[in-house]
Amino acid sequence: MLNFTFQNPTKIHFGEGQIEKITKEIPKDSKVLMVYGGGSIKNNGVYQQVSDALKSHSWQEFSGIDPNPQYDTAMKAVQFIKNKGVDYLLAVGGGSVVDAVKFIAAASLYEGEDPWDILSKGAKVKDALPFGVVLTLPATGSESNNGSVMSKGDDKLFFGSPLTFPKFAVLDPATTLTLSDRQISNGVIDAFVHTMEQYVTYPVNAKIQDRFAEGILHTLIEEGPKALDEKSKNDIDVRANIMWSATMALNNLIGSGVPQDWTTHMIGHELTALHHIDHARTLSIVLPATLKVCREAKREKLIQYGRRIWNLNSANENEIIEQAIAKTEEFFKIMQVPVRLSDVSLGENTIEPVLQKLEQHGFTALGEHQDIDLNVSRKILQTAV
Numbered sequence: 001m002l003n004f005t006f007q008n009p010t011k012i013h014f015g016e017g018q019i020e021k022i023t024k025e026i027p028k029d030s031k032v033l034m035v036y037g038g039g040s041i042k043n044n045g046v047y048q049q050v051s052d053a054l055k056s057h058s059w060q061e062f063s064g065i066d067p068n069p070q071y072d073t074a075m076k077a078v079q080f081i082k083n084k085g086v087d088y089l090l091a092v093g094g095g096s097v098v099d100a101v102k103f104i105a106a107a108s109l110y111e112g113e114d115p116w117d118i119l120s121k122g123a124k125v126k127d128a129l130p131f132g133v134v135l136t137l138p139a140t141g142s143e144s145n146n147g148s149v150m151s152k153g154d155d156k157l158f159f160g161s162p163l164t165f166p167k168f169a170v171l172d173p174a175t176t177l178t179l180s181d182r183q184i185s186n187g188v189i190d191a192f193v194h195t196m197e198q199y200v201t202y203p204v205n206a207k208i209q210d211r212f213a214e215g216i217l218h219t220l221i222e223e224g225p226k227a228l229d230e231k232s233k234n235d236i237d238v239r240a241n242i243m244w245s246a247t248m249a250l251n252n253l254i255g256s257g258v259p260q261d262w263t264t265h266m267i268g269h270e271l272t273a274l275h276h277i278d279h280a281r282t283l284s285i286v287l288p289a290t291l292k293v294c295r296e297a298k299r300e301k302l303i304q305y306g307r308r309i310w311n312l313n314s315a316n317e318n319e320i321i322e323q324a325i326a327k328t329e330e331f332f333k334i335m336q337v338p339v340r341l342s343d344v345s346l347g348e349n350t351i352e353p354v355l356q357k358l359e360q361h362g363f364t365a366l367g368e369h370q371d372i373d374l375n376v377s378r379k380i381l382q383t384a385v
């Protein structure tokens with residue numbers, strides 16, 4: 001196992017009816033800004049529950065955070081905060097709202113000239129407003145990690161700071177019952193690929209991390225299809241298991257003390273920025289290709305994955321690897337997400353622009369061995385056509 005320091009400071013309130021807990025989590029004398037997206041929370045009772053919980057607080061709202069949150073919209077919120085003296089933020093929505101709030105929290109107290117430098121130049125976050133989360137879409141893990149992904153034009157970039165962990169997060173699986181099938185699928189696939197990026201690398205004898213990761217993968221494979229099935233889609237336990245899987249997949253726990261890949265995510269972000277494909281749908285296209293191209297570097301973990309997740313027991317290890325990747329694609333298809341660029345009407349001519357963006361962003365040494373240069377990324381994309 002590799003050395004690591006683990007701290008996850010976000011307090012989680014999990015389960016039905018837990019939104020009322022925010023009353024006590026947010027200091028009484030705070031000037032609160034509730035931040036949300038395009039209005040889904042007004043159709044499923046979440047807005048009402050949050051308003052009720054905040055009735056003894058002084059609060060205002062800012063809506064219109066876009067999926068794949070945009071810098072310009074976030075900066076309008078920053079201006080609002082400065083004008084109104086807001087000192088506590090509450091993100092109510094999916095990963096995009098949570099990510100935007102992390103950036104808004106940091107940008108509101110940023111002393112440099114242009115807060116975009118936090119993403120484009122890695123400028124240090126020295127201070128950030130405190131914030132909490134009411135999560136309505138299980139997918140990103142953003143509700144209990146410190147990362148944020150923001151977009152500006154055709155740049156989609158990541159930042160993270162110890163100051164951008166949520167203070168608390170409410171995870172009520174009932175809030176997810178209004179998700180479309182597309183968003184259910186996206187969430188399951190995002191959590192699945194987060195787990196794979198931290199699990200299918202090379203072995204370091206980290207048994208706890210491996211078995212936690214395997215537990216998450218098994219759960220998503222079992223519960224994901226149930227959330228799409230008319231007979232079981234309203235089962236709150238199905239939603240609860242998916243919701244907790246997604247949080248555990250990216251809250252630093254399974255990634256501590258193990259090598260991490262993230263090639264699929266980095267290539268995926270460029271595809272979203274250039275072609276507006278949903279985040280998870282870029283991952284379902286790129287992951288199988290990454291596993292195929294990097295099969296030798298990932299050999300031992302691919303065999304472990306095949307045996308423990310897909311119960312493959314062939315004596316021929318190469319066969320296990322082939323089948324494990326095929327099973328992964330099969331699962332993605334069951335979850336109704338694309339597995340090839342051609343499934344989203346893209347082809348060969350997509351590849352060079354993606355490579356140019358990777359180069360521009362300095363993503364020329366990706367993967368657990370930092371040996372995925374632009375040539376290997378090209379191969380991955382060619383394999384995904």
Ligand code: NZQ
Nearest residue numbers: 037038039040067068094095096136137140142147178179
């Ligand atoms: O905007 P509203 O009206 O709320 O609608 C949203 C949005 O249109 C809707 N939605 C959310 N909860 C709902 C609901 N509709 C009905 N019922 C509900 N309960 O779903 C749509 C998509 O929401 P979004 O927040 O964009 O989805 P997701 O949670 O998948 O977040 C995606 C973003 O997170 C980033 C992605 O890159 C992308 O920008 N990621 C963040 C990570 C992190 N911070 O750790 C890691 C991930 O790898 C990922 O990169």
Ligand code: ZN
Nearest residue numbers: 140190194265
């Ligand atoms: Zn992701």
